[in-house]
Amino acid sequence: MNKINLIIQREYLTRVKKKSFLIMSIVGPLLFAGIMVVPIWLASEDDDSQNVEVIDETGMFVNKLENNEEVRFNYEFRSLKEAQEELNSKDRKYTAILHIPSVVVTHPKTVQLFYKDKPQGSSVSHMKREIAKNIEDKKLQDLYNLSYDQVSGLRPSIGIVVNKLTESGEVEEKSDDIAMGLGLASAFVIYMFIFIFGVQVMRGVIEEKTNRIIEVLISSVKPFELMMGKIVGIALVALTQIALWVVLSAGIYAGVMAVFGDEMAANQKATIEQLESVNPEATNELAESSAGGDVVAKLSAKMSTINFPVVLGCFIFYFIGGYLLYGSLFASVGAAVDNETDTQQFMAPITIPLILGIVMAQVVMQNPDGTLAFWASIIPFTSPIVMMVRVPFGVETWEVILSMVLLAATFVGTTFMAGKIYRIGILMYGKKPSFKEIGKWIITKT
Amino acid sequence: MSSILKADNIVKQYAAHRALDDVSIEVPKGCIYGLLGPNGAGKTSLIRIINQITHPDEGQVFFDGVPLSPNHVGQIGYLPEERGLYKKMEVGEQAMYLAQLKGMSKREAKEKLSMWFKRFDISPWWNKKVEELSKGMAQKVQFIVTVLHEPKLLILDEPFSGFDPINTNIVKNEIFRLKEEGTSIILSTHNMGSVEEICDHIALINNSKKILDGTVKQVKEDFKEGIYNIEFKGNMISFTNALGAACELLSSGELDGRISAKVKLAPNISTNDILKAIVGEVEVFGLQEVIPSMNDIFIKQVGANSIKKEANDE
Numbered sequence: 001m002n003k004i005n006l007i008i009q010r011e012y013l014t015r016v017k018k019k020s021f022l023i024m025s026i027v028g029p030l031l032f033a034g035i036m037v038v039p040i041w042l043a044s045e046d047d048d049s050q051n052v053e054v055i056d057e058t059g060m061f062v063n064k065l066e067n068n069e070e071v072r073f074n075y076e077f078r079s080l081k082e083a084q085e086e087l088n089s090k091d092r093k094y095t096a097i098l099h100i101p102s103v104v105v106t107h108p109k110t111v112q113l114f115y116k117d118k119p120q121g122s123s124v125s126h127m128k129r130e131i132a133k134n135i136e137d138k139k140l141q142d143l144y145n146l147s148y149d150q151v152s153g154l155r156p157s158i159g160i161v162v163n164k165l166t167e168s169g170e171v172e173e174k175s176d177d178i179a180m181g182l183g184l185a186s187a188f189v190i191y192m193f194i195f196i197f198g199v200q201v202m203r204g205v206i207e208e209k210t211n212r213i214i215e216v217l218i219s220s221v222k223p224f225e226l227m228m229g230k231i232v233g234i235a236l237v238a239l240t241q242i243a244l245w246v247v248l249s250a251g252i253y254a255g256v257m258a259v260f261g262d263e264m265a266a267n268q269k270a271t272i273e274q275l276e277s278v279n280p281e282a283t284n285e286l287a288e289s290s291a292g293g294d295v296v297a298k299l300s301a302k303m304s305t306i307n308f309p310v311v312l313g314c315f316i317f318y319f320i321g322g323y324l325l326y327g328s329l330f331a332s333v334g335a336a337v338d339n340e341t342d343t344q345q346f347m348a349p350i351t352i353p354l355i356l357g358i359v360m361a362q363v364v365m366q367n368p369d370g371t372l373a374f375w376a377s378i379i380p381f382t383s384p385i386v387m388m389v390r391v392p393f394g395v396e397t398w399e400v401i402l403s404m405v406l407l408a409a410t411f412v413g414t415t416f417m418a419g420k421i422y423r424i425g426i427l428m429y430g431k432k433p434s435f436k437e438i439g440k441w442i443i444t445k446t
Numbered sequence: 447m448s449s450i451l452k453a454d455n456i457v458k459q460y461a462a463h464r465a466l467d468d469v470s471i472e473v474p475k476g477c478i479y480g481l482l483g484p485n486g487a488g489k490t491s492l493i494r495i496i497n498q499i500t501h502p503d504e505g506q507v508f509f510d511g512v513p514l515s516p517n518h519v520g521q522i523g524y525l526p527e528e529r530g531l532y533k534k535m536e537v538g539e540q541a542m543y544l545a546q547l548k549g550m551s552k553r554e555a556k557e558k559l560s561m562w563f564k565r566f567d568i569s570p571w572w573n574k575k576v577e578e579l580s581k582g583m584a585q586k587v588q589f590i591v592t593v594l595h596e597p598k599l600l601i602l603d604e605p606f607s608g609f610d611p612i613n614t615n616i617v618k619n620e621i622f623r624l625k626e627e628g629t630s631i632i633l634s635t636h637n638m639g640s641v642e643e644i645c646d647h648i649a650l651i652n653n654s655k656k657i658l659d660g661t662v663k664q665v666k667e668d669f670k671e672g673i674y675n676i677e678f679k680g681n682m683i684s685f686t687n688a689l690g691a692a693c694e695l696l697s698s699g700e701l702d703g704r705i706s707a708k709v710k711l712a713p714n715i716s717t718n719d720i721l722k723a724i725v726g727e728v729e730v731f732g733l734q735e736v737i738p739s740m741n742d743i744f745i746k747q748v749g750a751n752s753i754k755k756e757a758n759d760e
Contacts, residue, residue, distance in 0.1 A: 014532075216524070216525075216544065219499060219522070
């Protein structure tokens with residue numbers, strides 16, 4: 001036991017003392033902060049909204065098209081040609097021309113948009129919606145001889161509150177957008193760390209083989225101790241890195257808030273927009289909430305519906321379980337080869353389920369209680385990633401327990417198997433073994 | 447003299463290849479035991495079994511009278527043929543790590559290391575990275591790490607490879623010093639010169655079998671063929687005539703007017719008989735028995751064995 005501690009210590013310290021670890025620890029949170037802050041900053045600082053000149057040949061749309069954050073309509077009464085000339089000149093007032101021809105009611109596909117800066121898809125749909133709404137209104141007015149106000153009063157504004165009925169019969173308001181974000185983020189972190197640190201385990205083993213220190217080591221310790229020491233040591237490096245990132249990110253966030261706090265509050269709305277663009281389904285709901293008033297209060301109310309201790313607990317379990325499962329496999333690949341270029345062939349069976357997991361995670365996010373979601377979160381090779389997507393939405397307890405038990409059993413199995421491959425592989429030099437030979441290693445005694 | 451290590455009837459099978467076939471060796475305490483054999487004979491397999499890196503399929507190993515167990519790891523020092531160090535790690539830190547893996551306490555390791563570093567005159571390297579060292583320098587560090595925990599049994603696999611003559615001498619002297627202090631040493635090597643110089647006992651392994659063992663003196667004695675080197679001045683023909691039919695002249699050569707001839711004596715003829723026969727004919731300066739070198743014995747034994755094996759295979 002004392003020896004395995006020594007190995008863990010060495011694996012941990014040599015990696016933590018490296019310059020690259022320090023750099024990653026600092027750059028990581030900056031990158032995260034960047035990913036979070038920059039789009040908000042861009043959205044608030046850089047005005048990429050469209051200032052659209054409307055050339056309305058029908059006259060029925062004047063002052064009727066509704067502006068939003070992205071599109072502002074301006075009405076000019078001049079020919080399309082004049083407007084185009086101005087758009088081409090340097091001192092233009094508008095960013096685009098929306099040309100509505102006189103035949104629009106009978107030929108609705110004749111509307112044209114001329115632009116200098118390509119408008120976002122959502123801006124174009126907004127224009128489309130607004131024109132259609134007005135034509136519809138006009139037709140209704142003509143058909144039933146109603147006033148404009150009467151017609152626009154016909155259209156109700158609908159909002160759907162999505163609820164999950166819990167077993168106790170209580171109605172729980174679910175916040176899909178936040179659950180999705182949280183689930184996908186934790187799944188991605190697990191995926192990334194299994195990959196990065198799994199490969200580190202493999203490299204560590206190859207290093208010991210190519211350095212030829214391995215035989216010196218295993219005359220002092222058991223190969224299994226050496227392998228586990230390496231896997232655990234590197235796991236601690238990974239956890240340290242995450243902890244550092246969390247602390248530093250929080251520090252940067254706090255720092256930014258202290259300096260730009262007021263500005264940020266003003267930009268809160270932009271944050272919501274950011275969320276909307278990530279997740280269009282939530283648009284209406286959120287748009288309403290932002291119109292409705294206190295955004296922050298609403299957000300925190302939504303957050304409170306997620307069971308954070310459970311999510312955190314699951315994250316830690318699946319992180320460690322997934323890492324141990326794949327870490328031992330990576331170690332056995334390292335043991336089977338002499339150098340990194342030979343690893344390709346053996347990496348495939350390991351990386352394919354991992355990549356499959358992260359691909360399925362995107363699908364599962366949309367349908368967290370589906371059949372794919374169920375099986376992918378039960379099968380241990382994808383469960384660490386896929387289950388984490390589902391957990392924030394709330395998963396039946398028995399499913400989580402089944403998935404965890406299977407994961408634990410599988411990593412005990414793979415560790416045992418990897419130990420056997422490792423023990424023989426580390427002493428083999430020269431010819432790259434075939435899968436068949438590796439199979440034999442698993443069943444032979446030393 | 448009791449034995450530090452006794453391996454009884456060891457069999458080790460790797461898939462289709464039998465690496466060790468009923469091999470027994472006994473290493474007496476306080477001696478240097480040469481484990482010889484051509485490449486692929488099974489030496490490394492045997493050494494790995496002694497180090498408990500692998501386990502025998504059949505047979506048993508006793509260490510200092512008791513069955514070999516994981517507790518003995520700290521009492522064995524092993525310098526493998528394929529050896530190396532972590533390149534990116536500092537020399538001192540690495541030596542401390544390896545010493546602690548052998549079960550030494552931090553303080554003990556530190557003390558012993560600084561003593562050894564002084565003895566080998568390498569104290570300034572403590573904070574250097576291994577990749578900055580030359581091969582010979584790294585070998586010195588490796589040797590220190592092997593002997594640091596004062597093992598009762600030291601196993602050295604080709605210990606002199608990578609050393610220049612000066613460092614070879616330093617290491618050789620250390621080996622002798624360790625022997626004086628009571629350490630038993632197994633030395634596996636192809637370098638027959640060093641076997642002759644260093645080893646007390648040898649065992650020769652070929653084709654997974656032990657084909658020869660004993661003290662170096664005894665083995666040489668066993669392989670004597672009754673060949674003598676006679677140095678004289680005089681007529682070569684009368685010398686040959688004097689030898690008569692019972693003795694075979696193998697070779698002769700002349701240097702500075704003195705002829706030296708290799709003569710194989712018939713079994714019933716003593717050196718005195720031969721002297722009597724030739725002393726009247728030529729002026730004798732010396733008569734010396736030709737003792738076979740370990741190199742000769744090795745080549746002869748391994749060669750004969752391979753031929754026999756090939757014959758058996760056919």
